[in-house]
Amino acid sequence: MLRDIFITPFVDMVEAPDFLMQVLWEGLVSGVLYALIALGFVLIFRSSRILNFAQGIMVVFAALTLVGLHAMGLPAWIAVAATLAVMFVLAVTIERVVLRPLVGQPDIILFMATIGITLFLIGLGETIFGGENKVMITGELGIPTGDTVLEPFGGLLILQHLDITVVLVAVALVGALLAFLNYTRMGRAIRALGDDHQAALSVGISLQTIWVLVWFIAGIIALVTGIAWGARAGVSFALEVIAYKALPVLMLGGLESITGAIVGGLMIGVLEKIFEIYWGQPLLGGNTEAWFAFVLALIVLLFRPQGLFGERIIERV
Amino acid sequence: MLDAARTDEALLEVNNVEVIYNHVILVLKGVSLNVRKGGITALLGGNGAGKTTTLKAISNLLHSERGEVTKGSIVYKGERVQDLDPSALVKRGVIQVMEGRHCFQHLTVEENLMTGAYTRRDGRGAVDADLEMVYTYFPRLKERRRSQAGYTSGGEQQMTAVGRALMSRPEMILLDEPSMGLAPQLVEQIFEIVKSINENEGVSFLLAEQNTNVALRYAHQGYILENGRIVMEGTASELRENADVKEFYLGVSDEGRKSFRDVRSYRRRKRWLA
Incomplete structure (x- = not known):
């Protein structure tokens, strides 16, 4: 038994490095998506102290809207643009109807409000687009579907073109977001607001503008993850679950840290895959991916409550 | 200006x-x-x-x-x-x-200053010129421009705060x-x-x-x-x-200097607010 835990998995890894690479690659693909979603959470949390429970349903809603609009006859890329417009309207509406009236209320009230948004979007999505599963318009968007077979170490490594595209797009989006946050006036304002609300107000940063902006960014992220995940698993309300995978990422990475979200997302993606293949399936009967991330996050919380990369609390003595 | x-x-x-x-x-x-x-x-x-x-x-x-x-x-x-x-x-x-x-706190000194220009619409060049202007008033800030503001001293933070306000062209x-x-x-x-x-x-x-x-x-x-x-x-x-100001706020009175502590606040309340 001990041998199965401590020795066999590593022997397997060394003996079949090509398979290990395959596992790592697949972990990485999930990882970038977790990182992306976690970024959406972090931006909203930093600028408004709201843990956005609705992030998951926004993924579903964006994917449904895209598929639905395409089904109504819009060309694929026009449908993407229209979905982005819908996500923008959603951001403005949420700021107007939900956030603005609740300014200054306790955090838990705002959290409850995002649960309200979740339920509302579920209802709205089902009413407009119906509740049945749909197929993501992968081909119409020009996302390649084939695969590339490499043979490292004389073995076999299969890279789905879909996965490659997902990784490239996600990395580009994360890079663009980081550049936006660090080098633009609006990005600086978002980070400033996360540091000190009063001071941000005093220099004339408008909370409303920033809130609409971060919710819109969350909407864009929702659309990208919705397309990526929808292409593998189909578009249904079950997609919501993948956003909750971002919660352990946040616990691991820290709720406020942008780097934490990225590194945490990649770590969880890769670790849960490795654990599933080398320990989960042989020893625990598989399907450990559903809970592994949460257990890992709990362990981290025991030792570092602010998360691995929680923004360092600057304290001068 | x-x-x-x-x-x-x-x-x-x-x-x-x-x-x-x-x-x-x-x-x-x-x-x-x-x-x-x-x-x-x-x-x-x-x-x-x-x-x-x-x-x-x-x-x-x-x-x-x-x-x-x-x-x-x-x-x-x-x-x-x-x-x-x-x-x-x-x-x-x-x-x-x-x-x-x-x-x-987590923004650098220079980023702090730049947030002061958030509401301005007069272009990059004018903002950069004002950044230089702020640095001439506060040379210390230029040395510390890449430090996170949270790690600078109290005086430097005060300078940053004033400089930030100045960046809005008030x-x-x-x-x-x-x-x-x-x-x-x-x-x-x-x-x-x-x-x-x-x-x-x-x-x-x-x-x-x-x-x-x-x-x-x-x-x-x-x-x-x-x-x-x-x-x-x-x-x-x-x-x-003014004699009252001297006595109550500057700690100086006709009887010579004395500590603010000894000037009972009820006396000034009585004299002014009655």
Whole structure:
């Protein structure tokens, strides 16, 4: 038994490095998506102290809207643009109807409000687009579907073109977001607001503008993850679950840290895959991916409550 | 930053303003004051007198603290401004430097300064020129430009906060308690810079201070606030020479120097507020 835990998995890894690479690659693909979603959470949390429970349903809603609009006859890329417009309207509406009236209320009230948004979007999505599963318009968007077979170490490594595209797009989006946050006036304002609300107000940063902006960014992220995940698993309300995978990422990475979200997302993606293949399936009967991330996050919380990369609390003595 | 000449024209008029927090706590009980264009006006008084509240009433930062102007009017350049939001006021040229600096801790010093230019629309070049201008007033900040503001000293943070306000190209800065927690030498240095900004850039200041001595040396006009009311006003030299001010705030009286501690606050309340 001990041998199965401590020795066999590593022997397997060394003996079949090509398979290990395959596992790592697949972990990485999930990882970038977790990182992306976690970024959406972090931006909203930093600028408004709201843990956005609705992030998951926004993924579903964006994917449904895209598929639905395409089904109504819009060309694929026009449908993407229209979905982005819908996500923008959603951001403005949420700021107007939900956030603005609740300014200054306790955090838990705002959290409850995002649960309200979740339920509302579920209802709205089902009413407009119906509740049945749909197929993501992968081909119409020009996302390649084939695969590339490499043979490292004389073995076999299969890279789905879909996965490659997902990784490239996600990395580009994360890079663009980081550049936006660090080098633009609006990005600086978002980070400033996360540091000190009063001071941000005093220099004339408008909370409303920033809130609409971060919710819109969350909407864009929702659309990208919705397309990526929808292409593998189909578009249904079950997609919501993948956003909750971002919660352990946040616990691991820290709720406020942008780097934490990225590194945490990649770590969880890769670790849960490795654990599933080398320990989960042989020893625990598989399907450990559903809970592994949460257990890992709990362990981290025991030792570092602010998360691995929680923004360092600057304290001068 | 118009003409540096001081005039008697009032840039800001605060008329009989009353402020209530949380719908019940009456903090300002009818404050009236004028800030002259191109001048430094000091607002003096002890803890809890209402200095910060007065400044926040002007800059409209009260709302986020559940405060409300319930009576009176605030007029800036002939326009009633009390219903504007803070960002509209910054665009009109009025910006507040809050008590306790309030720098953005995780942003670098330079990024902090740049956030001051958030409301500006006059292009990159003008903003960069002003950044250089801020660095000439505060050479220390140029050395520290890449440091996270949270790790800089109290004096550097105060400089960052003032520099940040300057980046918005203000006509008037509401400066709250710049001396707080700083060594006397540094206080003097900050006030010197405030004075030169006032003279060179023509920025008017409304300055809330507990340090009466320093404030009256640099200000042109002064108001003394006690328990939510203005109890005395005049030019800085008048106030400096006033026997009550000497006794209560500067710790000097006819009987010679004595400690502020020995001046029982009920005496000044009795004399002024009865």
